[in-house]
Amino acid sequence: MKALVFEPFSGASGDMILSSLLDMGMYVDESKIADAVSVFNLEMEVKEVEKRGIAAKKVTFVNKNSKSKKSADGAMTVQSYADIVRTIERSGLSEEIIQNSLSIFERIADAESSVHRVQKETLTFHELGALDTIGDLVGCSIAFMDIQPATIISTPIAVGGGSVKAEHGLLPIPAPATVEILKNTSLLYHGGPFESELLTPTGAALLAHFVHRSEHFLPQMRIEETGYGAGLQDLPMPNVLRVSLGEITNENLHLSMEIDAIEVLETNVDNVTGEMMGNFVEVLMAEGAKDVAISPVLMKKGRTGYVIKVITSQQDTARIAYRIMEETGSLGVRVMQVKHRFVADREEKTVKVRIRGVDKEVGVKIGRDAKGNVLNVAAEFEDVKRVAHELKMPLKDIMKIVEGSYIGNYSGSKFRDSQFTVHG
Numbered sequence: 456m457k458a459l460v461f462e463p464f465s466g467a468s469g470d471m472i473l474s475s476l477l478d479m480g481m482y483v484d485e486s487k488i489a490d491a492v493s494v495f496n497l498e499m500e501v502k503e504v505e506k507r508g509i510a511a512k513k514v515t516f517v518n519k520n521s522k523s524k525k526s527a528d529g530a531m532t533v534q535s536y537a538d539i540v541r542t543i544e545r546s547g548l549s550e551e552i553i554q555n556s557l558s559i560f561e562r563i564a565d566a567e568s569s570v571h572r573v574q575k576e577t578l579t580f581h582e583l584g585a586l587d588t589i590g591d592l593v594g595c596s597i598a599f600m601d602i603q604p605a606t607i608i609s610t611p612i613a614v615g616g617g618s619v620k621a622e623h624g625l626l627p628i629p630a631p632a633t634v635e636i637l638k639n640t641s642l643l644y645h646g647g648p649f650e651s652e653l654l655t656p657t658g659a660a661l662l663a664h665f666v667h668r669s670e671h672f673l674p675q676m677r678i679e680e681t682g683y684g685a686g687l688q689d690l691p692m693p694n695v696l697r698v699s700l701g702e703i704t705n706e707n708l709h710l711s712m713e714i715d716a717i718e719v720l721e722t723n724v725d726n727v728t729g730e731m732m733g734n735f736v737e738v739l740m741a742e743g744a745k746d747v748a749i750s751p752v753l754m755k756k757g758r759t760g761y762v763i764k765v766i767t768s769q770q771d772t773a774r775i776a777y778r779i780m781e782e783t784g785s786l787g788v789r790v791m792q793v794k795h796r797f798v799a800d801r802e803e804k805t806v807k808v809r810i811r812g813v814d815k816e817v818g819v820k821i822g823r824d825a826k827g828n829v830l831n832v833a834a835e836f837e838d839v840k841r842v843a844h845e846l847k848m849p850l851k852d853i854m855k856i857v858e859g860s861y862i863g864n865y866s867g868s869k870f871r872d873s874q875f876t877v878h879g
Contacts, residue, residue: 458676459604461662462697463612466653468686469591470514471696472661475684476598477501478512479700482680483601488594494546496520497590504685507693511683514594516587536564536578543589551770555596555664556589558770562660566635588657595661602700608674609666611643612659617650632656636663643669649690664769667716676701715798717745718772719791723752724783725760732761735782742778743771766796799823799830808857815842817857832858 461467461475476483489499498517503510534542543556568575599607614629621630629637629644630652636659637644644654678701686694727735736747746766754760763783767775776788799822807816818835834857843850 456703457603457605458674458701458703459599459602459607460673460676460699460701461607461609461666462673462699463609463654463658463662465690465692465694465696466613466615466655466686467658467662467696468655469588469595469657469661471684471686472658472698473591473594473598473684474501474512474514475682475696475698476595476602477514478682478684479602479680479698480682482700483598487601488597491548491552491593491597492516492590493519494548495542495586495589495593497586499590499594506683506685506695507690509683509693509695511685511693511695513685516590518586534580536575536580539580539589543593546593548593551600552593552596554770554774555599556592558773559592559596559660559664560589561773562636562663563632563656566632566656566660569635570631591657592661595665599665604700606668606703607666609642609662609669610673611645611669611671612662613648613653614644614646615649615651615653616646619652628652629654629659630656633659636660640666641668642666643671648692651688651690653686653688665716673699674703676703715745715796716769717766717793717796718769719793720763720765720767720772720776720779721789721791722763722779722783722785722787723754723760724763724785725754725758727761727783731783735763738782739765739775739778742775743767744775803835806857810842810848810853810856811846813846815845817842817853819857834858 461472473488477485477488485499485501492499496519498519500515500517502513502515504513505511539560540557543553543560546553564575564578567578567580571578614633617628618625619628619630620626628651633654633656636656640663642659642662676699678699680700682698684696684698686696688694732749736749739747744765744767748764750762750764752760752762763779763785765775765779772790776790779785779788802821802823803818804821805816805818807814809815817838820831820833820835821829822831822833823829834854839850839853839857842848843853846853
């Protein structure tokens with residue numbers, strides 16, 4: 456299993472994460488990131504630096520309009536929440552980059568909103584709202600898409616200690632917004648080892664979004680490449696973030712299955728009909744939900760209702776939750792605490808089968824583990840239903856013929872041919 460492992464022994468920030476990924480060389484396309492951030496009038500500079508004897512990459516962003524680097528507090532501009540959202544949405548970048556960047560930014564905005572007890576729409580951002588932070592979010596999104604690891608792991612994060620000067624005065628370390636981001640994740644963290652801010656809110660949000668799980672130590676793996684991203688501070692130990700890419704060697708780990716970072720949304724409704732629920736499932740699946748389950752329940756005052764559970768990718772959580780409320784009239788959607796799910800590698804094929812002397816095309820779905828071993832074969836229901844109706848045969852018989860014959864054409868880890876003949 457291809458794994459990406461972060462070791463934040465000296466903390467993490469947005470630029471440290473991006474720098475560490477770029478330091479892995481051929482695995483990340485630096486020019487692609489430079490082109491992407493240019494739509495925000497940013498130029499990306501990547502330099503080789505040294506931190507306590509360790510060579511590392513250091514990324515900085517330059518505003519092409521002013522040609523001046525970010526100020527000491529990390530801000531080039533002051534922007535509102537809405538400004539930043541619009542800037543990302545109208546960037547013209549791919550939908551996946553935009554959704555990842557917005558989801559990470561939403562974590563930061565939600566944390567600031569919770570800490571200050573204000574609506575996030577009224578927030579203005581200083582350090583976090585600057586264009587260079589947008590560069591970090593977009594750059595990291597592209598880097599992770601380039602690498603495409605099966606799983607992303609982090610060892611415990613050193614957050615530092617003491618206090619930090621902020622707009623409202625001295626704040627404890629980790630900063631309240633950083634704690635707010637960390638508290639609803641699976642990330643492990645600890646104080647120290649120095650009195651300094653080692654983990655920034657942007658760094659916390661990026662790790663919270665992309666990391667699937669935390670482990671106390673580097674897992675057993677064959678390392679193919681490492682990268683070091685430099686921080687701004689001069690500390691008694693190297694102020695760098697290390698990332699390693701390699702294969703996890705323990706074959707039993709995760710049962711050779713892929714890990715999919717998800718969230719589970721849940722809500723109760725009692726003012727909708729069964730017909731509306733049937734349409735609702737179709738709408739959410741078309742919107743990109745991974746799965747939808749609805750159970751009838753008895754609610755308060757003896758009313759009948761439904762419990763709705765929806766599995767969605769992390770970057771789609773806010774959008775799918777809004778769609779649930781829009782479709783059902785629910786006033787609140789719960790986000791369940793789920794780390795990830797194990798998934799088989801899924802493939803869809805169209806096969807030609809001959810049943811009673813007639814050729815028919817039927818879709819099949821194949822589930823495999825990470826080694827290519829077939830776990831399950833399922834015929835596409837609507838196709839089977841169509842063939843059963845056309846041939847006037849029981850649906851279950853068509854299902855058995857298609858699935859059984861497809862498995863029969865299976866050899867080793869691959870199917871010999873997607874077309875075969877079956878005499879039913």
